[in-house]
Amino acid sequence: MTDQAMSEAAMLISLRDITLPVDAAGGLGADIAATVGLAGILALIIAGMFRLFSMRRPAAASPLRGQLFAIREMPDDARRIALLHLLRQAQPERYAVIKCALYQPGGGVDIDTLEAEVARLV
Template sequence: MTETALSETAMLASLRDIRLPAEAPGGVVAELAATAGLAGLGAVLVVGLLRLLSNRRPVVQSARPIDRLAALNDKPEVERRVALLHLLRDHAPDRYAAIRGGLYRREGSVDLKALEAEVARLV
């Protein structure tokens, strides 16, 4: 450093900020590509987070099938039929596939007593 003081103009000239070029290399295309890339990355992160939060957890059924079958006795007929079909689907999928076609017929559904007997036999 020198011991002489800087003049006012020399001091102001040294305080001027750096001038960046108005156009960066690649121009508008590079800016658009960077923006699209960042938006895509953000979308992937949001979708991943939503998928993580919205996945259903498998229901852990602690009761044995026989206990679940015995618990159905006090339920209404419609709920009992649905629960029996779920038991049949879980434990005998081939038999469930055979009667699945008759579930939605207008003339009648699966007989409840026959369904109970079949589930008790298979489970």
């Protein structure tokens, strides 16, 4: 190197001599690894978008809530039967447990317990 500044023409000529290598470092293996990595990231983004759009949204109002309010206006015998029907529809496994107590001499489960069971579903 010299201490003298290069002329503009000499500088432009020296810039034209710069050539980049045809193959990148790592060759074909690096290209494949970069492609697989970018495809993986894109797949994760697409899967996240599908999950976001396919998530269930909570219902605005439960249909059981309206039925429960209507049941509260009924007489006790009809109310007990309606609550048992709702419980059988919504939670058949819990209804199976309560069903055994229905035929006991004491009358089985009281209305307040049934109403609490159904109210937990709402």
